[in-house]
Amino acid sequence: SQQGEEDPQALSIxxxxxxxxxxxxxxxxxxxxxxxxxxxxxxxxxxxxxxxEREKHSGRLRVTLDTSKKSSxxxxxxxxxxxxxxxxxxxxxxxxxxxxFVFGPGTRLSVLP
Amino acid sequence: xxxxxxxxxxxVMGMTNKxxxxxxxxxxxxxxxxxxxxxxKPPELMFVYSYEKLSIxxxxxxxxxxxxxxxxxxxxxxxxxxxxxxxxxxxxxxxxGLAxxxxQFFGPGTRLTVL
Numbered sequence: 001s002q003q004g005e006e007d008p009q010a011l012s013i014x015x016x017x018x019x020x021x022x023x024x025x026x027x028x029x030x031x032x033x034x035x036x037x038x039x040x041x042x043x044x045x046x047x048x049x050x051x052x053e054r055e056k057h058s059g060r061l062r063v064t065l066d067t068s069k070k071s072s073x074x075x076x077x078x079x080x081x082x083x084x085x086x087x088x089x090x091x092x093x094x095x096x097x098x099x100x101f102v103f104g105p106g107t108r109l110s111v112l113p
Numbered sequence: 114x115x116x117x118x119x120x121x122x123x124x125v126m127g128m129t130n131k132x133x134x135x136x137x138x139x140x141x142x143x144x145x146x147x148x149x150x151x152x153x154k155p156p157e158l159m160f161v162y163s164y165e166k167l168s169i170x171x172x173x174x175x176x177x178x179x180x181x182x183x184x185x186x187x188x189x190x191x192x193x194x195x196x197x198x199x200x201x202x203x204x205x206x207x208x209x210g211l212a213x214x215x216x217q218f219f220g221p222g223t224r225l226t227v228l
Contacts, residue, residue, distance in 0.1 A: 030213035042117075042203060042219040043156065088155055092213040098169070101214045103155035 005104050006089060012110040019076040021107040023089030024069075030092040032065055034074050035103075037086045046074070046087075079111045117220035119204050125226045128194060134223045136187040136204030144210075145187040146217065147179060148203040156203055162187060163209055194227045201225075 007022045023032070031050045035043040047063045049056050049072065056063050062075040076083055088106045092099070117138045126132050136145065144163050148156035161169035162181040170179075176198075178190040187204055201224050205217040 033214075033216065035219075041201075042221040043205075043217075045216045045218065048216050099213065100169075101158055101161075103157075106155050 006087070006107045008107060009105065010108045010110070012112065013079055015079060015081055015111055015113050017079055019079050019083070019109055019111070021074045021087050021109070023072045023074070023104055025072075025089075025091045025093070025104075026070065027091075027093045027095060029067075030094075032063075032072050033090045033092070034061075034063060034072075035088045035090060037088065037106075038084075043088070076109075079109075081111050081113045083109060084111045085109060117204055117206055117218050119202075119220035119223050121223060122221070123224050123226075125228060126191065126194065127228050128196070130194075131190070131192045133191065134189040134202055134204075134225075136189075136206075136220055137185055138206040138218070139185055140206060140218065141184075142206035142208055142218070143184055144207045144215075145181060146205040146207075147177075147187070147189050148205065150201045150203055150222070152200075160189075191225075194225075196227050199225055199227045 005024050013019050029051050031048050033048045034046040036046055037043045047056050047058050049063050049065045060077045065072045086106045086108050088103045090103045092101050120135045146161050147159040149159055150156040158171050159173045160179040165181045176193050180188040201222045203222045204220040207215040207217045
């Protein structure tokens with residue numbers, strides 16, 4: 001079942017610019033996590049934000065969470081070519097089948113040198 | 114050691130073969146996960162083990178059989194697979210959360226091709 005949806009599906013920016021990716025979800029969550037994946041290999045955890053938190057920072061990353069709108073955003077500032085990857089949000093939530101952990105479809109980010 | 118290792122990196126198998134994927138972590142994590150990921154799609158959760166007990170089985174066909182021999186190892190036994198099972202299989206581990214899922218550490222995956 002698809003819980004999170006990312007927007008945009010693909011984003012292309014110049015090095016040094018900021019990149020913003022959005023994630024929407026449907027049900028109440030315990031937490032929302034952002035992951036990065038390079039070239040179809042393993043995922044790397046970026047940030048976990050809990051349902052009672054509104055904003056978190058980690059280096060050049062800023063994540064916001066609006067539970068009233070069931071949405072989150074990931075901002076990457078001063079982007080670098082090495083930030084080129086797919087970015088996924090994932091929600092920890094309870095549905096009809098119990099506790100579940102579902103990834104959104106992802107945003108493919110290309111940072112051009 | 115903050116690494117999750119997976120073997121093999123690549124696997125090609127016929128529909129009548131039996132093979133196993135292996136995953137190992139030495140971070141003391143007591144939750145381990147199997148995911149399936151098709152090209153240009155997000156990972157889909159297959160199984161979750163918590164304290165070596167299967168806690169979540171996302172209605173995965175019985176041709177996939179997970180096993181957790183101890184707290185560091187996770188196997189996925191494959192038998193009579195179909196070509197549509199070709200995908201990247203990802204293993205992950207995490208601390209067991211008091212409520213919900215914690216930050217997961219992923220292995221590099223096994224790219225499986227079923228002929």
